[in-house]
Amino acid sequence: MVWHRDPSGKGGPAVISLQAVALRAGVFELREISFEVDRGEYAVLMGRTGSGKTTLLEAICGLRPVASGAIRLMGQDVTRLGPGSRGIGYVPQDRALFQTMTVREHLAFALVIRKWNRTDIAARVTDLARLLGLSALLDRKPAGLSGGESQRVALGRGLSFRPQILCLDEPLSALDDETREEMYALLKTVRERTGVTTLHVTHHLGEAQCLADRILRLQEGRVVGGRLA
Amino acid sequence: MIGGLYIFLIVAMVGADTFYTSPRHLWEALRSENIRFALKLSLISCSVTAILSLWVAVPLGYLMSRYRFRGKGVLDAILDIPIVLPPLVIGLSLLILFQTPPGRAIEKLVPITYSVPSVILAQFAVACAFAVRTLRVTFEQLNPRGEQVAWTLGCSRSQAFWRVVLPEARGGMLTAFTLAWARALGEFGPILIFAGATRLRTEVLSTSVFLELSIGNLEAAVAVSLLMIVTAVLVLLLVRWFGTETLLGKAVRP
Numbered sequence: 001m002v003w004h005r006d007p008s009g010k011g012g013p014a015v016i017s018l019q020a021v022a023l024r025a026g027v028f029e030l031r032e033i034s035f036e037v038d039r040g041e042y043a044v045l046m047g048r049t050g051s052g053k054t055t056l057l058e059a060i061c062g063l064r065p066v067a068s069g070a071i072r073l074m075g076q077d078v079t080r081l082g083p084g085s086r087g088i089g090y091v092p093q094d095r096a097l098f099q100t101m102t103v104r105e106h107l108a109f110a111l112v113i114r115k116w117n118r119t120d121i122a123a124r125v126t127d128l129a130r131l132l133g134l135s136a137l138l139d140r141k142p143a144g145l146s147g148g149e150s151q152r153v154a155l156g157r158g159l160s161f162r163p164q165i166l167c168l169d170e171p172l173s174a175l176d177d178e179t180r181e182e183m184y185a186l187l188k189t190v191r192e193r194t195g196v197t198t199l200h201v202t203h204h205l206g207e208a209q210c211l212a213d214r215i216l217r218l219q220e221g222r223v224v225g226g227r228l229a
Numbered sequence: 230m231i232g233g234l235y236i237f238l239i240v241a242m243v244g245a246d247t248f249y250t251s252p253r254h255l256w257e258a259l260r261s262e263n264i265r266f267a268l269k270l271s272l273i274s275c276s277v278t279a280i281l282s283l284w285v286a287v288p289l290g291y292l293m294s295r296y297r298f299r300g301k302g303v304l305d306a307i308l309d310i311p312i313v314l315p316p317l318v319i320g321l322s323l324l325i326l327f328q329t330p331p332g333r334a335i336e337k338l339v340p341i342t343y344s345v346p347s348v349i350l351a352q353f354a355v356a357c358a359f360a361v362r363t364l365r366v367t368f369e370q371l372n373p374r375g376e377q378v379a380w381t382l383g384c385s386r387s388q389a390f391w392r393v394v395l396p397e398a399r400g401g402m403l404t405a406f407t408l409a410w411a412r413a414l415g416e417f418g419p420i421l422i423f424a425g426a427t428r429l430r431t432e433v434l435s436t437s438v439f440l441e442l443s444i445g446n447l448e449a450a451v452a453v454s455l456l457m458i459v460t461a462v463l464v465l466l467l468v469r470w471f472g473t474e475t476l477l478g479k480a481v482r483p
Contacts, residue, residue, distance in 0.1 A: 063377050083380040090381040096374035100396040109392075110382035161383065 013075040015039045015165060015197040016060065018223075021069035025055045030221045033069070037214065042191055042198045044208040047218030053201045054093065056218065057169050060199065061090045074164055086165075089158030089196070093169040095150050097142035103129075103153050104138040110161040128156045131193060132186065148179035152186065159194065166190075168200045172207055184210050243458060250451045258452040263428045264437055268456065270348065271433040272464075275413040278352040282360040282409035283402060290364030290405075291390070295373065311358035319354055320422030323347070347424040348431055352413035359412050360405040367401025368394070403472040407465055414461055434460070 014036035021033040030052045037043040047053045058064040060071060062083035071079045078086050098106060107125045116124070129135040132152045142150060151171060158166060171187075172180050188211070191198065202208060208215050216225035258264050293305065311319060326332050327342050341347050371394060379389035395402075417435040424431040426440055434457045441450035 061381050063380070083377070084383045084385065086381070088381055090378060092374050092378060094372065094374055096372055096378050098375055098379075098393050098397070100399070109379075113383045113388060113392075157378070157382070 014072070015041075015074055016043075016199060017072040018060070019070045019072070021056075021059065021071060022067045023055065023059050023064065024067055025052065025064065028052055028221065029067075030056060030218075033221075033223050035216050035223045035225065037197055037199060039197055040191075040195050041213045042200065042211055043214040043216055044200045044202060044212035045216045045218060045223075046202060046205070046208055049203060051218045052221065053203075053218055054169055057167050057199065057201050061088050061167055062086050087161075087163050089161070089163035089166045091151075091154045091158045091166070091168045091171055093171075093173065095154040097145075097150055097153060097157075099142055102139050102141055103134055103145075103156075106153050106157045107134070107138075107160050109157060114161060124160065128160060131190065132156045146179075147175050148182065151175065151183060155186075155190070159190065159196070162194070164197060166196045166198045168198065170202055171200065172202070172204070180207075187211060246451055246455050246458065250448060250455055254448045254452040255455060258449055258456060261449075263432060264434075264453060264456070266429050267432040267434050267437045267453075268460070270345070270431075271414060271435075271457075272460070274345070274348045274352055274433060275410050275464075277349050278356050278413040279360075279406045279410040281349075281353050282357040283406050285357050286360035286364045286405055286409075287395075287398075287402070289361045291368050291394070293361070293365045294368035308358055308361055311355045312362070316355065316416070316418030317422060320351060320419030323351060323354060323419060323423040342423065343425045343427065343431060345424075345431065348420055348433060351419035351423045352416045354419065355416060356409040356412040360409040363405040363408055364398070364401055367398050367405070370401075371397050399472075403468065407468050410464065410468070411461060414457065 016035075016037040018033050018035055022031045023029065023033075028050070033056065035043075045053055045056070055064060059066050060073075062078070062081060062085075066079060069079070070077055073086055073088070083090075098109070101109070104125055107128050108121045111121045111124060125138070126135075129138055132155060134149070134152055134156060137145065137149060137153075142153070145153065155168075155171070172183050175183060184207075187198075187200075190196070200207075200211060214225065216223050289308070293301070293308070314322075324342065327336055336342065339346060341350065375393050375397070376389045379393045380386070384392065415435060416433075417439065420431070420433060420436060421439065426432060426436045428440070432440070434453055437453045438450050438457070441447075441453060
């Protein structure tokens with residue numbers, strides 16, 4: 001089944017567009033995955049544990065090859081492009097913070113790689129830290145951070161280079177209820193301030209209902225779904 | 230309880246060495262020109278070996294831990310050869326290798342057999358295998374996800390390796406260096422066969438122990454053994470202290 005973009009969408013080319021993507025990983029395979037996410041939309045991809053949500057997200061980020069089909073980001077075919085050329089801010093489920101780096105170095109990392117000058121990096125780090133409530137933690141290392149703080153650092157690292165697309169893999173799964181509520185608010189603020197198009201993977205319905213413009217469901221190797229009212 | 234017995238055995242062995250010898254014997258050993266040379270050559274050759282081992286083991290360990298490729302099993306088995314092969318056989322194999330036409334060609338350019346390079350090569354042949362093992366385990370224990378995130382942030386593979394993977398592998402690199410150094414210090418069989426035991430030329434501390442024993446000078450042999458123990462402990466403590474200083478220093482830096 002192919003799911004088509006809602007005609008009442010915001011218009012313009014879809015920011016994320018998958019066309020008949022097939023991929024295999026271990027015991028399961030995903031076939032004919034097609035969906036689109038519009039500019040500035042917050043899409044939540046749901047599915048049971050083991051349904052292949054993470055695998056699909058990795059394929060979109062360029063970390064896993066697809067067997068067939070095409071992935072287009074901002075109208076460009078990126079199916080064969082490496083992860084660094086796709087311009088996606090990626091927040092993996094386990095956050096994967098760099099253990100030897102401070103929070104400041106995390107936020108600056110992508111900018112140093114892009115050879116930004118020092119003043120611009122410092123300004124960007126200050127802005128991001130303020131947005132994500134990390135200003136007091138800039139010199140800490142991951143070992144000294146709580147779950148919520150780590151999550152905000154991972155989010156900041158992904159947002160630092162101003163990507164057009166943000167991919168979040170179960171970003172709230174390991175958090176307690178209170179921190180989760182804070183993260184809902186933070187994710188909404190990030191979206192308002194940056195206008196970043198987001199694809200958020202979760203198995204938590206409440207999370208989807210709270211955040212999503214569009215819910216996509218991964219069932220039996222296919223994606224179905226639509227825009228929320 | 231059983232663990233305690235083992236620890237007792239270790240302490241008892243070192244204790245026996247200490248009580249068998251006297252400060253006078255130690256002093257005499259240190260005054261001997263031969264033994265001073267052996268000490269110097271041991272320190273230099275072990276350090277060179279450990280650095281070379283690390284240099285080779287980092288890419289090899291990374292390759293073995295992160296990539297799947299055809300012939301990996303064979304490569305894995307080859308890397309185990311220096312660990313399982315009797316040391317004497319390694320020495321003999323090195324000696325024979327440098328008797329083959331390619332080996333002789335190398336000897337014409339740089340004299341190896343029975344000279345200092347042969348000491349280092351004999352140590353390296355064994356020590357490096359241990360460094361590779363250690364670093365392989367180190368890289369296997371690192372979360373590959375960090376590297377993947379670095380790629381999505383715009384890093385090339387080599388940038389991700391140098392900026393993310395290697396700093397996180399620092400502890401393992403330190404262990405690999407220490408292990409290679411200690412293996413090199415204890416290396417004896419291959420050195421004896423491949424480098425010989427020429428005084429003031431290829432004599433290292435382990436060879437000194439053997440030479441002193443072979444002329445029936447047990448006191449001197451024990452004194453040199455004790456010297457080896459002290460040197461090893463000092464160097465290992467220094468590396469550990471220096472390593473953890475920098476590790477901790479970075480971890481708690483305000």
